[in-house]
Amino acid sequence: MKGNDRVVRQTPERKGAIEFFDQPLTDEGGIDFEIIEGFFFAYRDFISDPDAILERSGFGRAHHRVVHFVNREPGLTVADLLDTLKITKQSLARVLKQLIDSGYICQLAGPEDRRQRKLYPTRAGRELALALAEPQHQRIKRAFDGMSADDRRAITRFLTGMQNARDANRDERQ
């Protein structure tokens, strides 16, 4: 942190000096605040599109993720899904149950290991996934507008680079 040049002292209600800062935090230590904020706003707006659709079905973001990944990889097991989402099975339980009960996802016992529940989207489930992806696709298309192939590759690289190393060995959760 820089020196005290940014510090101001005042005595509100005559109750002893309170030290506070009145200068914007901009580039202390070369930190990319623009990117940090840009990421926050971009993600929030990105997620708000499907939110509006989900509301009509009485679902939330958690349902979105489940529908998305089950469509992306039909036949994945509950354990696979937990591993992808990094949540507990108790958190998944309610959401998954609702999606199954509403007919968006169905379960089939694993052919080799019958303890497993392999998850598949129904037609409604596939249509929901597509409907939810559509506005996000449009938003991405708009953001990509006028960009070169190099630029687009850079963005994919960036998104990958921002992620934690995809763990080879699953971490064991409860």
Next chain:
Amino acid sequence: MKGNDRVVRQTPERKGAIEFFDQPLTDEGGIDFEIIEGFFFAYRDFISDPDAILERSGFGRAHHRVVHFVNREPGLTVADLLDTLKITKQSLARVLKQLIDSGYICQLAGPEDRRQRKLYPTRAGRELALALAEPQHQRIKRAFDGMSADDRRAITRFLTGMQNARDANRDERQ
């Protein structure tokens, strides 16, 4: 959606045919599922860094956002903050109160309009904001590693393009 080539029918427990899809959703309608997922994973991991720090102080993500924006724009009013965060004042209330009570943020009546509460970070507040930004900065640096200036510009453009148009006229919330 494409034809029925991806549809499979089975009769689990002999209870009538259930239609489900067993092929991964990949590029239906040219949708960028990689980017959609990349954004999800990237943001989740990006946010997880400060989470670990916040936990120690007993704070959450909501506190993070408040501390961040108050540091970015000292002297902003409660209304400004609500407008930036797009949450209700009731949601902000508890979080802001905790930050004030813990000495991270202080309030001063507006000099022109004394109804306003202008928000400023204390020294602890500034230090917290910097501590929270640090791991995010490192992550961005890592993702940017080996990228050209053009590439980096593309990413900034992308993050801006993904955002909703910054509303000139505030929407009135409760």
Next chain:
DNA sequence: AAAATACGTCAGCGTTATTGACATAATTTT
């Protein structure tokens, strides 16, 4: 036969968000 695994479920809790209603102080309008 015993242990481990995959999954489901009950019960309780915390954080963050919501809506609605109302209070207070300060400013603006009439």
Next chain:
DNA sequence: AAAATTATGTCAATAACGCTGACGTATTTT
């Protein structure tokens, strides 16, 4: 000056989504 509006604070109830702990059941592995 009185009335209306504005900025903020607060009480109460509710919901979504995550957590931990504990236990049950079917199936597979040892």
